[in-house]
Amino acid sequence: MRILTFLLLWLPLAVAADPLASWNDGEAKQAIIEFVATVTEPDSPDFVPKAERVAVFDNDGTLWVEQPFYTQLAFVLERLRELTDDHPDWRKEQPFKAALEGDKAALGEAGMEGLMQLLMATHAGLSSSEFADIAADWIATARHSRFERPYTELVYQPMLELLAYLREHGFKTYIVSGGGIAFMRPWTERVYGIPPEQVVGSQIALDYKLVDGEPTLVRKPEIAFIDDKAGKPVGIQRHIGRRPILAFGNSDGDYQMLEWTSAGPGRRLGLILHHDDAEREYAYDRDSHAGRLDKALDDAETQGWTVVSMERDWANVFPAAPQD
Amino acid sequence: MRILTFLLLWLPLAVAADPLASWNDGEAKQAIIEFVATVTEPDSPDFVPKAERVAVFDNDGTLWVEQPFYTQLAFVLERLRELTDDHPDWRKEQPFKAALEGDKAALGEAGMEGLMQLLMATHAGLSSSEFADIAADWIATARHSRFERPYTELVYQPMLELLAYLREHGFKTYIVSGGGIAFMRPWTERVYGIPPEQVVGSQIALDYKLVDGEPTLVRKPEIAFIDDKAGKPVGIQRHIGRRPILAFGNSDGDYQMLEWTSAGPGRRLGLILHHDDAEREYAYDRDSHAGRLDKALDDAETQGWTVVSMERDWANVFPAAPQD
Numbered sequence: 001m002r003i004l005t006f007l008l009l010w011l012p013l014a015v016a017a018d019p020l021a022s023w024n025d026g027e028a029k030q031a032i033i034e035f036v037a038t039v040t041e042p043d044s045p046d047f048v049p050k051a052e053r054v055a056v057f058d059n060d061g062t063l064w065v066e067q068p069f070y071t072q073l074a075f076v077l078e079r080l081r082e083l084t085d086d087h088p089d090w091r092k093e094q095p096f097k098a099a100l101e102g103d104k105a106a107l108g109e110a111g112m113e114g115l116m117q118l119l120m121a122t123h124a125g126l127s128s129s130e131f132a133d134i135a136a137d138w139i140a141t142a143r144h145s146r147f148e149r150p151y152t153e154l155v156y157q158p159m160l161e162l163l164a165y166l167r168e169h170g171f172k173t174y175i176v177s178g179g180g181i182a183f184m185r186p187w188t189e190r191v192y193g194i195p196p197e198q199v200v201g202s203q204i205a206l207d208y209k210l211v212d213g214e215p216t217l218v219r220k221p222e223i224a225f226i227d228d229k230a231g232k233p234v235g236i237q238r239h240i241g242r243r244p245i246l247a248f249g250n251s252d253g254d255y256q257m258l259e260w261t262s263a264g265p266g267r268r269l270g271l272i273l274h275h276d277d278a279e280r281e282y283a284y285d286r287d288s289h290a291g292r293l294d295k296a297l298d299d300a301e302t303q304g305w306t307v308v309s310m311e312r313d314w315a316n317v318f319p320a321a322p323q324d
Numbered sequence: 325m326r327i328l329t330f331l332l333l334w335l336p337l338a339v340a341a342d343p344l345a346s347w348n349d350g351e352a353k354q355a356i357i358e359f360v361a362t363v364t365e366p367d368s369p370d371f372v373p374k375a376e377r378v379a380v381f382d383n384d385g386t387l388w389v390e391q392p393f394y395t396q397l398a399f400v401l402e403r404l405r406e407l408t409d410d411h412p413d414w415r416k417e418q419p420f421k422a423a424l425e426g427d428k429a430a431l432g433e434a435g436m437e438g439l440m441q442l443l444m445a446t447h448a449g450l451s452s453s454e455f456a457d458i459a460a461d462w463i464a465t466a467r468h469s470r471f472e473r474p475y476t477e478l479v480y481q482p483m484l485e486l487l488a489y490l491r492e493h494g495f496k497t498y499i500v501s502g503g504g505i506a507f508m509r510p511w512t513e514r515v516y517g518i519p520p521e522q523v524v525g526s527q528i529a530l531d532y533k534l535v536d537g538e539p540t541l542v543r544k545p546e547i548a549f550i551d552d553k554a555g556k557p558v559g560i561q562r563h564i565g566r567r568p569i570l571a572f573g574n575s576d577g578d579y580q581m582l583e584w585t586s587a588g589p590g591r592r593l594g595l596i597l598h599h600d601d602a603e604r605e606y607a608y609d610r611d612s613h614a615g616r617l618d619k620a621l622d623d624a625e626t627q628g629w630t631v632v633s634m635e636r637d638w639a640n641v642f643p644a645a646p647q648d
Binding site for chain 1: 375452496505506509513519520521523527530531532533538539541548554555556557558561562563564565566580583584587
């Protein structure tokens with residue numbers, strides 16, 4: 001009986017698979033393992049107490065697919081089409097015209113700010129909880145055009161493993177995304193294990209008031225915060241109030257987040273995912289409308305950032321499709 | 325050996341003191357204990373999963389003393405006096421004039437927004453880390469005029485016990501204060517056990533840029549957010565993204581936070597601290613410049629909020645002074 005208990009207790013450890021099984025052996029995997037060991041080993045000169053083990057992750061293109069365009073844009077487009085009959089002017093004005101016509105280049109030019117404009121126009125007047133329901137419903141049914149899978153299955157398996165690995169080592173994992181905070185929060189806990197209070201993102205303004213006597217948070221047609229580029233360190237400071245020791249991004253929009261993280265004292269780890277795998281996912285960098293990676297790629301070596309090659313460093317890209 | 329182990333394991337429980345020892349038996353203490361039991365008992369129809377056990381606390385006048393004026397104002401006044409020689413115009417303009425002359429009535433009129441103006445004027449241009457150092461240094465040495473103790477010892481012992489009690493029952497405790505987030509964060513973890521990422525407060529705008537080549541968050545002379553009144557539910561949504569199930573305040577500035585919390589589905593607990601103890605602390609409500617409690621007191625019964633009487637419900641007010 002005792003021996004059985006003993007065996008049962010230890011069995012999971014004895015047969016434990018590599019927690020980063022989807023990462024091929026190589027510099028990137030080695031850098032992650034070595035960094036985590038160094039900051040978590042109590043006798044290490046670079047030891048970091050648990051409370052300070054803050055790891056920040058971009059979302060679009062870092063944790064899930066951002067091509068052929070941002071997932072949130074697909075969501076906005078569907079809302080736009082539903083609402084166009086009430087707004088005939090949208091057929092002439094940018095960025096609405098580009099969105100309705102599927103003009104990716106013009107949409108790319110409009111950037112994250114254009115995306116926020118579309119978001120505002122299609123979502124003003126809704127309450128926070130109405131919006132959360134609409135976003136949750138959409139994400140549960142929408143499918144990616146190329147992979148024909150729900151977007152929440154087009155998250156990167158190696159990143160899911162990395163998030164879990166960091167949390168097992170006492171890290172607190174955060175999303176710091178240019179995407180809308182209210183669009184992400186309904187599903188990040190289920191998909192990434194990241195709860196709503198650890199999601200930092202762009203925000204439209206909220207108004208608290210009684211609607212038909214009911215306390216309500218109403219979403220206003222006004223941008224409150226854009227969590228992109230230099231906004232990322234600001235968003236980190238506002239929400240977390242601690243400087244991260246690990247940052248993972250994939251585009252120039254993550255440059256300042258990586259820079260702010262890396263320039264802190266003690267050991268730091270900055271990582272950039274390079275999409276160089278057209279076969280399994282996409283290959284893009286300097287000329288892409290979504291997730292342009294140019295200056296950060298040039299400066300990676302000088303800044304000490306590890307460039308992760310999707311093709312070389314990842315054994316798997318997406319999780320296996322669920323069995324029916 | 326086994327019996328000894330058994331005894332050692334259970335001893336702490338057997339002799340455990342009342343975790344709310346500084347609360348006198350009465351309706352308030354009973355309401356807290358009953359609420360926590362109800363939402364944490366797995367078989368209860370009102371059971372709330374751990375992740376949703378969000379408890380929010382006002383700071384000034386709820387967790388620590390706010391009379392004869394907000395502690396942060398004492399901090400601002402000292403900074404103002406230090407900087408006045410460089411700003412002769414402050415002797416004529418409000419709210420600077422009132423602050424320098426110690427005109428409490430005029431300062432009270434200026435309210436939280438006036439406080440933010442003073443804060444901006446005295447702290448613009450500093451980096452986030454410089455400001456954190458200055459705030460930490462000040463709080464370590466400043467003394468309250470009446471009690472002649474550091475402000476961080478003028479926190480309420482019953483509230484420290486309540487925070488710990490809630491955390492022991494799986495709650496996540498947050499500060500949601502009209503005070504400046506950057507003023508609170510350097511000491512809330514040590515004093516309340518509330519880490520920086522669980523502090524919601526008023527904020528001035530931040531600018532991320534390189535200063536002498538060093539990545540820096542610079543505090544701008546511009547209010548980014550006022551976390552007071554209707555701003556409190558907004559701040560809660562921004563930072564936490566979940567609706568609290570328990571809210572504790574002491575003034576009309578907490579009305580909307582209490583209202584938003586209480587109106588949610590399922591069991592909720594709203595509490596208001598009534599300062600009615602001039603002997604041990606202060607007695608004030610409807611006519612006070614700081615922490616005015618008027619409408620919330622009138623509506624407490626209708627809204628189902630528990631009014632905590634400092635005089636009646638608290639056996640102790642402050643923690644015992646540390647022994648030298």
